[in-house]
Amino acid sequence: MATETDRASAAATDPELACPTSAVVDIVFSRWTTPILWTLHTHGRQRFVELERRIGAITAKVLTQRLRQLERDGMVVRTYHPEVPPRVEYEITDLGRSLAPLFAHLSQWAAANLDQVELARHAYDGQAP
Amino acid sequence: MATETDRASAAATDPELACPTSAVVDIVFSRWTTPILWTLHTHGRQRFVELERRIGAITAKVLTQRLRQLERDGMVVRTYHPEVPPRVEYEITDLGRSLAPLFAHLSQWAAANLDQVELARHAYDGQAP
DNA sequence: CGGAATCCAATGGGATACTG
């Protein structure tokens, strides 16, 4: 709900006016979302702890938050198994999988240009400390 | 400088271990960077105030910060003209322009799938408030 | 196990005022 409210407040404070990609960025490129989607994509359906361990540096709290957001955006499905101990599994959806070419494009750009960024940084840092 | 230090601390706390695209995300998809690059790409070389006005909601402080970062990463060149009043022009570099296909891919994905995200959100919000 | 709740420190970003 609150669709037009969202849009209104977003248009008031967000960069969407100046850039048509901003909406996607907020959905897909929030912090930790790419590692989560990547892990779910490459390792398939898995439990909460598995995700936690594979990603490594993330805390349980933040992982939960990001998974909730991804679930709400339709990128991930959460399956709760009422057992003892409880078991929860996460899986990437077709919508989430549709990002795969985009991610490939991204890592391709990285492979081709990341060293140029490094060079630019060294040049910038080395001229006026 | 501090390259290996950067890498070490990044590997300790960042999601790079789990996702090869994280490095790019930090460079390209930080807040406000896509509107800035988009504006520079579509309107060409322009002054600080022009950027400020076109992007709209951004403050001068934040715009300066982001421009500095983009300059350091080699995405933007800053040209200072020592006049009165001073004049500063910003322009996108070839490296920055190399992101154009990626941005196109992004907005293409948005056009095709953003409504699905909306639907997922409504479904999620409408089931268990 | 998979969280939710609480507390707390760090960071980011806005508003304002000032300067070369």
Next chain:
DNA sequence: CAGTATCCCATTGGATTCCG
């Protein structure tokens, strides 16, 4: 004009504890 400096608030994220 193009910032820098300062203050301040809101949000984020970490650590910890507790629960079904």
